Amino acid sequence: xxxxxxxxxxxxxxxxxxxxxxxxxxxxxxxxxxxxxxxxxxxxxxxxxxxxxxxxxxxxxxxxxxxxxxxxxxxxxxxxxxxxxxxxxxxxxxxxxxxxxxxxxxxxxxxxxxxxxxxxxxxxxxxxxxxxxxxxxxx
Numbered sequence: 001x002x003x004x005x006x007x008x009x010x011x012x013x014x015x016x017x018x019x020x021x022x023x024x025x026x027x028x029x030x031x032x033x034x035x036x037x038x039x040x041x042x043x044x045x046x047x048x049x050x051x052x053x054x055x056x057x058x059x060x061x062x063x064x065x066x067x068x069x070x071x072x073x074x075x076x077x078x079x080x081x082x083x084x085x086x087x088x089x090x091x092x093x094x095x096x097x098x099x100x101x102x103x104x105x106x107x108x109x110x111x112x113x114x115x116x117x118x119x120x121x122x123x124x125x126x127x128x129x130x131x132x133x134x135x136x137x138x139x
Contacts, residue, residue: 003037005074007053009062009083016062016083017053024076025052026069027126041072046080048122050130059137061086063130065123082123086134089127098124 002022009017024035027049046069051062067080101121108117 002054005035005037005039005076007076007078009051009078009080011067011080011082016080017060019055021053021055022057023052023054024078025050026078027051027064035071035076037074039071039074039076042070044069044071046078048126050126050133051078051083052133061130061134063089063123063127065119065126084127086130089131091128091131094124094127094131098128 004020004022007017007019007021007024008015022036025032026035026044027047028044029047032049033044046064046067048066049064051064053060053062062083062085064083065081067078069076069078098121101117101124104113104117105121
């Protein structure tokens with residue numbers, strides 16, 4: 001049996017996950033990083049994408065909008081803009097939101113509106129990737 005460590009995932013609105021787990025995979029700008037017990041201490045930026053958590057042999061997938069994580073002393077604390085479990089994502093709504101964000105990006109004239117639309121697009125792409133990964137792996 002794999003050694004466990006504590007994983008805490010928080011957003012500004014709530015505590016999303018707080019359990020002992022076997023492993024966590026976090027999306028970063030350089031690709032996914034896998035974390036298991038006794039991992040070297042680090043601080044990493046989390047990119048919009050899919051967080052994968054293995055707890056008692058069961059995999060949970062979450063879409064995240066990005067944030068940062070700290071790994072130390074067999075504890076991982078992740079603070080993200082948003083995160084939602086794959087089971088709670090409405091695929092059609094995510095497709096429509098991504099489509100609207102692409103249209104908004106093409107139509108906006110100022111940098112702030114472009115950044116807002118880009119953030120919405122990234123978040124919905126992460127949601128769609130999470131759904132696709134869940135379908136591929138039968139989670």
